[in-house]
Amino acid sequence: MARTGVFVCHCGTNIAGTVDIDQSVEASRGFPGVVHAGEYRYLCSEMGQDLIKNAIEEHNLDRVVVGTCSPRMHENTFRKAAAEAGLNPYMLEVANIREHCSWVHREMDEATPKAIALLRAAAAKVALNDPLDIPELDVEKRALIIGGGIAGIQAALDIAEAGYVVDIVEREPSIGGRMAQLEKTFPTLDCSACILTPKMVEAAQHPNVNLITYSEIDEVKGFVGQFDVKIRQKARSVDSVKCTGCGICWEKCPSKAPSEFEMGMAKRKAIYVPFPQAVPNVPVIDRDNCLYFKKGRCQICAKECPPEAIDFEQQDVVIERRYGAIIVATGFDQLDPSIYGEYGYGQHPDILTGLEFERLFNASGPTGGKVVRLSDGKPPRNVVFIQCIGSRDKARGMNYCSKICCMFTAKQAILLKEKVPDARSYVFYIDVRTAGKGYEEFQRRAAEEYDVAYLRGQVGKIFPEEDHLVVHGVDSLSGKIVEIKADMVVLAAASIARCDAPEVGRKVGINSDSYHFFNEAHPKLRPVETHTAGVFIAGACQAPKDIPDTVAQASAAAVKAIGLLSKEKLQGEACTAEVIQDECSGCLNCIAVCPYTAITEVEIEERHHGGTLKRTVAQVNPSLCQGCGSCTATCRSGSINLKGFTNEQILAEVDAICL
Amino acid sequence: MSAAANKTRLVEEMKAQSGQDPSQCFQCAKCSAACPVTAAMDLLPHQVIRYLQMGMEEELLKSKTPWICASCFTCAARCPRDLDLARMMEGIRLSMLRCREGNKFGPADLTPEQLEKLPQQALVSGFRKYNK
Numbered sequence: 167m168a169r170t171g172v173f174v175c176h177c178g179t180n181i182a183g184t185v186d187i188d189q190s191v192e193a194s195r196g197f198p199g200v201v202h203a204g205e206y207r208y209l210c211s212e213m214g215q216d217l218i219k220n221a222i223e224e225h226n227l228d229r230v231v232v233g234t235c236s237p238r239m240h241e242n243t244f245r246k247a248a249a250e251a252g253l254n255p256y257m258l259e260v261a262n263i264r265e266h267c268s269w270v271h272r273e274m275d276e277a278t279p280k281a282i283a284l285l286r287a288a289a290a291k292v293a294l295n296d297p298l299d300i301p302e303l304d305v306e307k308r309a310l311i312i313g314g315g316i317a318g319i320q321a322a323l324d325i326a327e328a329g330y331v332v333d334i335v336e337r338e339p340s341i342g343g344r345m346a347q348l349e350k351t352f353p354t355l356d357c358s359a360c361i362l363t364p365k366m367v368e369a370a371q372h373p374n375v376n377l378i379t380y381s382e383i384d385e386v387k388g389f390v391g392q393f394d395v396k397i398r399q400k401a402r403s404v405d406s407v408k409c410t411g412c413g414i415c416w417e418k419c420p421s422k423a424p425s426e427f428e429m430g431m432a433k434r435k436a437i438y439v440p441f442p443q444a445v446p447n448v449p450v451i452d453r454d455n456c457l458y459f460k461k462g463r464c465q466i467c468a469k470e471c472p473p474e475a476i477d478f479e480q481q482d483v484v485i486e487r488r489y490g491a492i493i494v495a496t497g498f499d500q501l502d503p504s505i506y507g508e509y510g511y512g513q514h515p516d517i518l519t520g521l522e523f524e525r526l527f528n529a530s531g532p533t534g535g536k537v538v539r540l541s542d543g544k545p546p547r548n549v550v551f552i553q554c555i556g557s558r559d560k561a562r563g564m565n566y567c568s569k570i571c572c573m574f575t576a577k578q579a580i581l582l583k584e585k586v587p588d589a590r591s592y593v594f595y596i597d598v599r600t601a602g603k604g605y606e607e608f609q610r611r612a613a614e615e616y617d618v619a620y621l622r623g624q625v626g627k628i629f630p631e632e633d634h635l636v637v638h639g640v641d642s643l644s645g646k647i648v649e650i651k652a653d654m655v656v657l658a659a660a661s662i663a664r665c666d667a668p669e670v671g672r673k674v675g676i677n678s679d680s681y682h683f684f685n686e687a688h689p690k691l692r693p694v695e696t697h698t699a700g701v702f703i704a705g706a707c708q709a710p711k712d713i714p715d716t717v718a719q720a721s722a723a724a725v726k727a728i729g730l731l732s733k734e735k736l737q738g739e740a741c742t743a744e745v746i747q748d749e750c751s752g753c754l755n756c757i758a759v760c761p762y763t764a765i766t767e768v769e770i771e772e773r774h775h776g777g778t779l780k781r782t783v784a785q786v787n788p789s790l791c792q793g794c795g796s797c798t799a800t801c802r803s804g805s806i807n808l809k810g811f812t813n814e815q816i817l818a819e820v821d822a823i824c825l
Numbered sequence: 826m827s828a829a830a831n832k833t834r835l836v837e838e839m840k841a842q843s844g845q846d847p848s849q850c851f852q853c854a855k856c857s858a859a860c861p862v863t864a865a866m867d868l869l870p871h872q873v874i875r876y877l878q879m880g881m882e883e884e885l886l887k888s889k890t891p892w893i894c895a896s897c898f899t900c901a902a903r904c905p906r907d908l909d910l911a912r913m914m915e916g917i918r919l920s921m922l923r924c925r926e927g928n929k930f931g932p933a934d935l936t937p938e939q940l941e942k943l944p945q946q947a948l949v950s951g952f953r954k955y956n957k
Contacts, residue, residue: 508859508903554853559905596853623871626859626903642854642871647863 168199168293171227172285173218175209175234177264182207184268186278190233193282197289201225210240215247222251229257229295231288233281235264254297256740256810261288283823290822291815298809301738303789305391309727310335310489312383312670315343316362316713317495317705317720319369324724326374330731333376333487334369335397338426340444341366341377343497344706347427349527351713352577353608359443366445380450384484386492386674387763389790390700391736393489401480403451404437408475411439411447415467415476423455425532429522431540432532437467437476442530451476491700491727494684495720496670498706501556501563501660508627509555509657515540516635517628519555519659520574527581537585539653542633545586546653550637551575552625553595556660564660564681569710571658572599576612578656583616591618592650594625594639602712621648628655661710676701683709694723702726741810742791743798749805750783756797756806757784764790765797833882835920843916847877849906856900856910866890870900870910873917891917892944918946 172194176182187205194203202225206214209232221227230253232244237260245255263281271277309325311318314336325332334341345351346366348358369375384396404415419435427440434440436456437449457464458478468476500521503511511517516539518526529535538545553571556563572595579591591612598620600606612618623640630636637650663682664670671678676696678684684703687695694702702723705716730736745756747770757765768785771778784806786797798806804813840846850871857869868876868890876885891914900910935943 554905558851558853561905561907563905596851622854624853624855624858626855626857626899638858640854640858640869640871642852642857642869645869645872647857647869 168229169201169225169227170197170199170229170231170289170292171202171204171218171221171225172197172200172231172233172289173209173214173221174203174205174263174281174285175214175232176205176207177235177268178207180235181233181264181268181281184271184274184277185263185281186274189278190263190281190285194231194233194285194289197286199229199293200231200289202227209234210243215243218244218247219251222248222253228253229259229292231259231261231285231292233261233263233285233288236260236262236266255300256298257292257295259288259292259295261285283825286825287819287822290818294812294815294818295810298740300740301788302735303389303391303738305731305733305736306393306488306490307731308332308487308489309491309493309731310393310395310487311493311495312674313343313495313497313705313707314338314341314369314377314379315495315497315705315716316345316365317497317707317716317723318343318493319362319365320717320720321493321495321704321724321727322369322375323365323372324721325727325731326369326372328724328728328732329374330728331374331376333378333397333489335381335383336377336379337382338440339380339402339438339448339450340440340446341369341379342441342443342445344521345713346441346443347429347521347524349524349531350577350581352573353602353604355577355580363443363445366443370445377446378485379446381485383670383673388488389762389792390698390730391490393492393700395487395489395492397485397487399483399485400450401453401482402448403453403456403476403478403480404449405475405477405480406446406448408473409448409471410473410475411449412472413439414470414472416449418466418470420464420466421455421457423452428525428532429519431522431525451478491702491730492674493702493704493720493723493727494670494674494676494696494707495704495723496664496667496707498661498710499664501662503555503657503659505562506555509552509625509655510628510630510635511657514630514635516546516653517655517657519657520571520578521659523578523654523656524574527578527585537582537589544653545589546582547586547589548634548650548652549579549582549589549591549654549656550625550635550639550650550652551579551591551593551656551658552639553593553658554624554660555657556662557658558596559660564662566681566710567599568658568661569599570661570712572609573602573605573712575656575658576600576609576618579612579618580616583618591616592637592652593618593620594623595620596622596624602714623648628652661706664707667707674698674701676703683707694719694726700730738789739791739793741793741808742788743786743793743795743806743808744788745784745786746805746807747783747785749803751803751805752782752784753802754782754784755800755802759796759800761794761796762790762792764788764792833880835882835885835917836877836880838920838923839877839913839916841916842919843909843912845908845910845913845916847874847908847913849908850874850878851906853905855903855905859899859903861897861899862893862895865893870894870914874908874910874913877913877917885917886921890914891921892946894946896946922947 261284309332381399388394416435421436422433424430425434453459525531557568623642625639667682704720704723854871894914
């Protein structure tokens with residue numbers, strides 16, 4: 167016979183304000199198997215835990231029910247307390263009488279009977295609890311980082327410095343990401359490449375960091391500590407070992423294609439490195455644009471290559487590797503403003519996005535660092551910047567603020583004034599948002615020292631007239647319609663999730679918000695974790711973010727990964743599913759619903775009328791099972807039990823509530 | 826200015842008529858930037874919404890802007906907040922008539938002189954109202 171103790175928590179007035187504690191304790195004494203009932207103001211406090219521990223000893227309890235807050239809050243606290251008093255931690259059940267009862271009811275005479283019913287259900291369940299063992303799992307001491315931008319590089323360096331091997335998988339031929347495309351960084355105006363390339367080189371040279379560039383994730387299986395990942399390394403058509411990065415191949419290559427790195431504003435060759443400081447400095451052949459791959463002739467690169475590194479026969483290679491932890495740092499895209507007909511983006515060469523305009527400042531950019539109009543090569547006199555293109559726009563764009571545009575616009579206006587001293591900048595804005603260290607001061611410098619005219623309002627239409635663009639907008643502060651003859655227009659296009667973020671999320675097994683930004687496990691207290699144990703997120707794949715925040719988050723994710731990798735063993739899930747193979751009919755519906763591929767079919771031998779019979783049944787791999795319970799709900803013959811939540815236990819709870 | 830009370834009769838009437846909530850507007854003023862007839866307006870379209878937000882009913886009743894509005898719906902097409910300002914203008918016109926004049930006349934009651942003086946938009950509003 168069970169010897170159950172019931173403990174009811176006041177939670178200050180959180181529970182006691184709506185639930186009659188004395189009445190609940192009194193009622194608990196009458197539940198089957200209950201030999202002791204008590205109450206305390208804060209059971210989660212050390213005093214409260216001691217109360218439980220002492221009662222276990224004094225009354226020789228073998229099971230405990232606590233009527234408290236949600237098990238998500240303090241189940242572990244109480245399980246540990248029970249374990250310290252010598253019980254198996256799974257001999258304790260939580261009746262959630264706060265979130266499920268006191269917080270959602272007003273009247274004590276209604277809440278109290280419900281609390282008693284919840285306690286009775288927990289007592290009925292705990293009577294059927296069995297001690298469970300927590301399995302121990304191995305940890306592969308290696309981390310995977312998906313995305314080689316500044317977030318991925320920072321996280322990789324931190325993990326590598328802690329002594330663990332880390333692989334960066336980058337889709338592009340070089341690491342560097344968005345930050346490599348920037349000319350200067352706000353609010354200090356230091357050169358982006360000057361602060362980024364040393365980190366890129368450090369990552370390439372670090373003995374613990376492996377760069378797997380021009381590669382993508384094919385498949386992620388397994389679980390925390392043991393993720394089995396397939397990485398597709400796309401055929402580079404160049405032998406990375408032989409190549410010296412001399413650059414003769416791309417000098418001689420006759421075919422050109424729009425450069426992705428230059429946002430299509432310049433051409434690159436069919437064999438190319440995306441930018442001069444690329445790491446690794448090994449080109450790739452873009453097979454869609456290479457004459458040899460298209461028409462079967464040319465091969466000039468191969469003929470000219472001194473170390474004979476060109477390899478047209480190279481195939482995609484799938485690398486299969488096990489990792490203990492994964493950090494997703496896949497970055498962001500820029501919204502295509504051509505969805506807004508009124509701005510004329512895509513219809514005129516002098517209407518650019520922020521990222522495109524940024525490239526004009528760069529010495530290796532499409533204009534060699536000269537800020538000129540793409541239409542006629544002349545330096546612009548009047549430049550209109552428009553903020554919130556697709557941000558804060560629930561009608562046609564994104565409902566959120568993209569966070570970085572106010573600052574990069576102020577930066578570009580300042581840079582413009584320095585490059586073209588007689589240029590005048592106009593910024594149409596809805597609100598200027600400059601929260602950040604040194605940010606407000608920076609934006610004010612643009613307005614006060616660099617003569618940037620800030621106009622609070624939006625632009626209704628832009629149209630070409632003679633050799634300029636007419637920007638028709640409004641200054642809402644003066645209530646005046648404003649018309650500006652602009653030489654260039656720069657649209658601060660929203661930062662959006664990568665177009666393939668949903669696919670990456672599906673592969674890695676993490677979820678995202680309605681904008682496809684990856685979700686953190688808790689918006690305040692678990693900002694770099696995801697709901698999938700062992701998978702962390704960093705940078706702008708979680709939400710629009712500037713470089714300082716990205717780097718901070720990357721280091722945070724690295725610390726979480728290091729914490730995981732530093733463990734000798736991980737505690738696995740005790741509440742896993744178990745097939746009663748005698749009763750299993752072998753329909754195998756459970757295999758189809760299992761999200762963790764933890765169930766397989768197995769052939770068993772049974773004695774049958776004196777002979778033996780072979781039969782197919784289901785089998786659960788407990789190290790893969792996460793205890794979600796899908797299989798038990800699906801099983802037609804009720805022959806799968808989730809440990810800690812067996813069919814018997816659930817029915818006992820239902821019976822107790824219906825009493 | 827009766828800034829304290831957003832719930833003036835005109836605002837409530839306008840909301841009921843148009844189904845649009847002026848508190849949704851964050852005053853980016855793109856409606857004004859896009860409007861083709863601002864030259865003839867005494868208040869810019871975004872200012873009309875601001876007046877609604879502030880409950881400045883009397884000042885709004887004096888404005889010609891709702892009657893200048895051509896119902897071209899450019900504002901509604903541009904609004905990042907998904908507000909239909911043209912519909913709001915229509916609501917304001919209807920509410921203005923109701924607040925100021927009450928529901929005194931049917932179309933048949935109007936004399937030819939009154940019909941001549943009556944703004945076109947009021948006729949459109951009237952037809953919409955009576956055709957229901």
